Amino acid sequence: MIKRIYFFIYLVIFIVFLSWSEKIIPTRNEISELQLSRVAGFDVEEPSKKVQFSLVVDSEKEKSKNASSDQNSNSGKKENVITVTSDTFAMCLQGLQGYREKTFTTGHIKNILIGENAAKNGLVEEFDFAARNYDLRFDTNVYVTKDTSAKDFLITGTKEVSSLNAGIENLSTTLRGASAPGDYKVVDILKMLTSEQKSGLIPAVELVKEEEEKKEWRIENSEEKGESVRMEVAGYGIIKDAKLISFFSEEELHGYNTVNENYINLMLTLKNGEEKVGIDISDIKVKKNFVFSKDKLEEVKLEIELVGDITEVSDGKNLLKEGLSFYEQKTSEMVTNYVLDAVKKSQETDVDFLKIKQSFRMQHPYRYEKMKDDFEKEFSTLPVTVDVQTTINKTYGMFSVVEE
């Protein structure tokens, strides 16, 4: 028994010493030793085609000459952007390691931005790096930066908001609430890139100058002096063969959101702009029907049921007298046009973002097997009819504000 106890003690000492060696089992870094970053950007430098890796980090006086730093000059701001250029993203990350006293880690990145140019060159290199980087979480949000590089977006972003990550998280909430079913994660992009078509969507963000505001609204802040630039959601970028090919217009985005049963809000402009009616579409049901003639797919019918609420009537007219059916019909017409725009875009780009191919496969798996290789080709010329039925549900407790 004594021998066994001695043996056990020796064994424990042996294992402890073995585990102590950095060469055998490296110890984990303490959190204070890590350079954390919440936002990263991927770019491709032109014309050298070298890759650029940008990280938003807490501001600190830099000493090294190995990397360029675009520190925000505004006082009171805490973040700056460090960008490394190299042949591969792994080398960029490696290059960063000697730049500060802390170890750079990708484990806390919450948002990844891909520059428009990089996305147009193809997403494979970026996401191959992301997939092989074990620190990077697969539920990290991904965006493409419209009309700008990720680096420039990050630099401007750090000037405009005190926390870029919080700013992007806020955009993500807007995206979820007003435009999209949910965030797109690294894993969603990996799924797209490993699919046969390598096609799909990627959420887009953009920097918008106040005076060039393209949205249906314009915001001004009395605290901001001079030229103000703001981060905005810009719908989606369309990916085909793993490359960014175009972006949605506002109309196509509404159409996409309708067919994918996402929340939309609309503004009906009637009587040459004299009357404006705000409608929130809160409930959307879409049926995709496929019409066959013998074995040939002849037509796709989209039957859409909308339930919405009137949020505002510009001239405060009595809705009871006018009749809600008038507004229901106008909404249906408007949404039909949006959906047809989105269908046209899908047919032009051969990207199944309306999930028509997916629905066809789910509803007619045997027919799909026969025509799966030619589906895109056939769909691009296939007639698609859209039938929208709208029901106005709420007028928020009143028929009119101003009695006629």
Add this chain to the structure above:
Amino acid sequence: MEITKGKISIRQAYIIVILALTAPSLRVIPNYVARIAKEAGWETPFLVIIPGVILVYVINSLFQKHQEDSLYEVFMSVFGKTITKIIFLVYGIWIVFLCSMYLRMFGERFVGTLLFNANMRALLGLMMIFVGIAVLKKFETLGRLSEILLLFFIILFTTVTLAILPQIHLENLYPVTYYDTLPVLKSVLPVFSLFSYITPLMILGDKISHKDKLKTYGKRALYVLAAFFLMLILSTVGLFGYSVSQQFIFPYYFVLNSVSLFGNVERLESLFISTWLASDFTIVLFFLFMAKQTAQKLLPIKKQIFYVIPLCIVIYVLAVMVFRNVSQVEQFASNILYYINIGLFALIPLIALIVGKVRKVV
């Protein structure tokens, strides 16, 4: 179930198999099923029950008249001394090889997911020391240990699966058509080959009591494993889709890496890793026990330390030397391992049953 001194019950024996199978299942099943059966892969666990039940019936029939014997004695009565020795020599070599492969897989997983810059040889050596000490202890210890560990595993795995369920996309698992029949049948092979490890378990048959309940508990173990496999496939292929799942060497690790519990608790992999390690320990220990027992039957050496130490060294050397990288282990597993497993652990018992019935010895 009453426990006889020096023996474990058949229930405990199956628990050892279930726990030992968790480590290879987490690695193999989501990847292989996604690769072979694509979105129809969730059907595989249902189909694997059929060959699984047949194997349980075969093993049960072999031990009907040999309640106190091990597989060695059963084969002796069926095939005679020479053929049995040859079969057990092959079994011994293959078990040592399996043991080294699972040891290497443990190292690859840890170096590939957690301890990136760790020295794998040192990790394998540490594991081998612990397993070597454990194998010198009684088999009952492993039985009792497995009962406790399995409970932890079930709680953790069920919690994680419940957290993942709302994030599963139906389109990743549907549609299923008759075009999927052949791929699904093909995907049964690797899954069944894992379940066939109940045969080497019976090498320790003389240390297992209540073999009259072999069939009852065998079927229960099979249903538990099928449910586990189903949850594993649903949570991996259902979450990622087959195209992504088949790309990963350890898909389930990425599932843990991608989900959060109630939107707040992240990094579930750290919660799971200890149980995963326990499962790795169990499977290496399981095969080392079998290798030791096989050596004991073939060699006339009484002191077990004299073959445990050489076995540990051989297994360690094989784990370090034979496979150069994780891709080689994967290629070996997908091209050779399952066929040999099924041949040795499913077909040989079936042949033994047929021969035994003809000779009226089983």
